Amino acid sequence: MKHTSLKAAIHQITLLLSFYRGPPSKPTGHPIRCTVSKISNGSILHEIGHALGLHHEHQRPDRDDFVIIDPSVKKDKDYKVIPEGRKFGAYDCKSVMHYGKIPGKISSKGSACAGMGQRKILTMGDIAAAAAIPTFPFDTICGMIRSKSGNGYLLVETRGGVVYFGDALFCGSRGGQHLDTPVCGIAPTPSGNGYWLVAEDGGVFSFGDAQFFDSAIDSTRP
Numbered sequence: 001m002k003h004t005s006l007k008a009a010i011h012q013i014t015l016l017l018s019f020y021r022g023p024p025s026k027p028t029g030h031p032i033r034c035t036v037s038k039i040s041n042g043s044i045l046h047e048i049g050h051a052l053g054l055h056h057e058h059q060r061p062d063r064d065d066f067v068i069i070d071p072s073v074k075k076d077k078d079y080k081v082i083p084e085g086r087k088f089g090a091y092d093c094k095s096v097m098h099y100g101k102i103p104g105k106i107s108s109k110g111s112a113c114a115g116m117g118q119r120k121i122l123t124m125g126d127i128a129a130a131a132a133i134p135t136f137p138f139d140t141i142c143g144m145i146r147s148k149s150g151n152g153y154l155l156v157e158t159r160g161g162v163v164y165f166g167d168a169l170f171c172g173s174r175g176g177q178h179l180d181t182p183v184c185g186i187a188p189t190p191s192g193n194g195y196w197l198v199a200e201d202g203g204v205f206s207f208g209d210a211q212f213f214d215s216a217i218d219s220t221r222p
């Protein structure tokens, strides 16, 4: 392995882990196995993704719009659709959690899944999905909102992390970022596709379809 690619791998892992604080609430127990001769940045990231609880992208229920799975492997554990999985964002052919073309098993549907199977960098979708993994132990929880359907909810931590359960939509958080004062509340948008967080100093953070109007920060405060 080249020194530069090792550095890149460490950078990518650091990036992934910086969005991830604490072990997952439901550890998968997935062992990280890497054959030294086949090790690559992306393969390590792929296995870490599993360990954090991410499934293969090509096992999403909407995968048939993008890839062709050979009938002979449709029931295999690495190819079957996982209906109970949680779709996160748009289908991401370039995700490190997506397989590349394997003759007789998986291929792109025409050009619908160009670039599938890359193992170089995390996509924005990979980073967003990793950031949305519920973490445990949680910081002090200070607020809660229900999902639009009522079949889920979001909790917010004083340090700005947002944790989703059920069908609640995670649209981002301030977890892992500097905050001048703790977060103390969360409010949903009417659509259920966004929310605002408010901090003790009056700072407001908007996510998803929530619009930002202004904060109530008193700049004269010491």
Ligand SMILES: [Zn+2]
Binding pocket: 046, 050, 056
């Ligand atoms: Zn895998």
